[in-house]
Amino acid sequence: MTTQGTGTTEPGATPTVAVLGAGVMGGTLVAGLRAGGWPPAAVVVADPDAAKAAATADEHGATAAPDNRAAVSAADVVLLAVKPGAVPAVLADLAPVLRPGALVVSVAAGVPLAVYESALPAGTPVVRVMPNTPALVGKGASATAPGVAAGDEHLALVERMLAATGVVVRVAEKDMDAVTALSGSGPAYVFYVIDALAEAGVLLGLPRDLATTLAVATVEGAGAMVAQTGEHPAVLRERVSSPGGTTVAGVAALDAHAVRAGLVAGVRAAAERSRELGRPAGA
Numbered sequence: 001m002t003t004q005g006t007g008t009t010e011p012g013a014t015p016t017v018a019v020l021g022a023g024v025m026g027g028t029l030v031a032g033l034r035a036g037g038w039p040p041a042a043v044v045v046a047d048p049d050a051a052k053a054a055a056t057a058d059e060h061g062a063t064a065a066p067d068n069r070a071a072v073s074a075a076d077v078v079l080l081a082v083k084p085g086a087v088p089a090v091l092a093d094l095a096p097v098l099r100p101g102a103l104v105v106s107v108a109a110g111v112p113l114a115v116y117e118s119a120l121p122a123g124t125p126v127v128r129v130m131p132n133t134p135a136l137v138g139k140g141a142s143a144t145a146p147g148v149a150a151g152d153e154h155l156a157l158v159e160r161m162l163a164a165t166g167v168v169v170r171v172a173e174k175d176m177d178a179v180t181a182l183s184g185s186g187p188a189y190v191f192y193v194i195d196a197l198a199e200a201g202v203l204l205g206l207p208r209d210l211a212t213t214l215a216v217a218t219v220e221g222a223g224a225m226v227a228q229t230g231e232h233p234a235v236l237r238e239r240v241s242s243p244g245g246t247t248v249a250g251v252a253a254l255d256a257h258a259v260r261a262g263l264v265a266g267v268r269a270a271a272e273r274s275r276e277l278g279r280p281a282g283a
């Protein structure tokens, strides 16, 4: 951890980023900024639990601020990594100390850009981002959506901030609930599948370590194959499926248990939950 400086930005200098919320995603984004070359003094983290902010700063070589206002008043970019329900209170607190021209970025699921824009000074550029936890190992997938005052230069800055975390795509805000449900929550579905595959191997008598190694390598390999060949996943599935062989027997059993329909229902439920999170309480 380093001591927080003044945050004064020289022309061409790395913008100072205040990360509000030292939880799972706050820590992941701090790590991503540091991996992307942001110097320790330009990554400032705050959390109501000062010890948590200090621990996150220590872990990733960043700077801890005593509170949100201290972090925000010295920042060129304010990155909200708090739970969706905490966003309105955080915005009300930071609005009076936000530097003119500062960019506000939020990863909160569901919360519409209009919520930020109506709480912040007129003309504040806001960008919503939906990242995912594999960002921590440089294999993340993030989508960005700009607010009315956010231009290409703001999206480019956000892409620079996320450059070390993996793939970044631009979407329209209307697609953010779908993105949240697919790639934001998606790692959980894949961890669920890996866990189930490994458990099935154990059921069939394989040692747990071996079963886990095989399950992880299989998921990693299948993902890489889709990415590198550009083939449709159904075509790649057919190539594994010898006529009358083991794979068709396995896939038929998955169909009989409605696994595909279950995945679709899971993503739809997550999107609906994202929409709910964005609605004001009682609306």
Ligand SMILES: NC(=O)C1=CN([C@@H]2O[C@H](COP(=O)(O)OP(=O)(O)OC[C@H]3O[C@@H](n4cnc5c(N)ncnc54)[C@H](OP(=O)(O)O)[C@@H]3O)[C@@H](O)[C@H]2O)C=CC1
Pocket: 020, 021, 022, 023, 024, 025, 026, 046, 047, 048, 049, 052, 068, 081, 082, 083, 084, 086, 089, 090, 107, 108, 109, 130, 131, 132, 133, 184, 185
């Ligand atoms: N986890 C994930 O995979 C992803 C999460 N997100 C989004 O990221 C956001 C954070 O999620 P996640 O990291 O999982 O949640 P966490 O609960 O792990 O982290 C949120 C952190 O913010 C702190 N906090 C609460 N109030 C404030 C405040 N006023 N100012 C600063 N910090 C505050 C919390 O403290 P305390 O615990 O004491 O309340 C906690 O440390 C959410 O909006 C979520 O939708 C987006 C994509 C993926």
Ligand SMILES: O=C(O)[C@@H]1CCC=N1
Pocket: 109, 180, 184, 185
């Ligand atoms: O579960 C959640 O609400 C957050 C948003 C996407 C992933 N985690």
